[in-house]
Amino acid sequence: MSSKTVQSNVVEAFGREFVQGNVPEINEVRCLGCSHCVVLCKKLGPNVLDLKEGVAVVARPENCIGDGACMMACPTKAIFLMSRPTGKKATPF
Numbered sequence: 001m002s003s004k005t006v007q008s009n010v011v012e013a014f015g016r017e018f019v020q021g022n023v024p025e026i027n028e029v030r031c032l033g034c035s036h037c038v039v040l041c042k043k044l045g046p047n048v049l050d051l052k053e054g055v056a057v058v059a060r061p062e063n064c065i066g067d068g069a070c071m072m073a074c075p076t077k078a079i080f081l082m083s084r085p086t087g088k089k090a091t092p093f
């Protein structure tokens with residue numbers, strides 16, 4: 001594991017500052033397609049998630065403020081991490 005310094009946007013929302021760049025990772029096996037995360041994210045504003053073929057997907061990563069609300073909404077813990085995609089194959093969880 002290596003670390004590096006990166007430049008990030010800070011978004012102010014709900015009286016807090018969020019560092020943009022991290023996005024949710026969704027485990028397709030655990031996702032029930034209930035839309036809780038999709039609806040909540042849309043209601044809160046960022047509108048990052050869509051339901052595609054019965055599974056939640058990160059459709060607009062550029063909108064994500066990394067607040068983690070989707071993770072809290074998921075009944076099956078299918079949304080596990082808020083991380084920054086590197087383009088390398090992610091280790092399944």
Ligand code: SF4
Nearest residue numbers: 031032034035037074
């Ligand atoms: S809340 Fe969880 S189970 Fe429901 S659609 Fe989102 S990721 Fe899937």
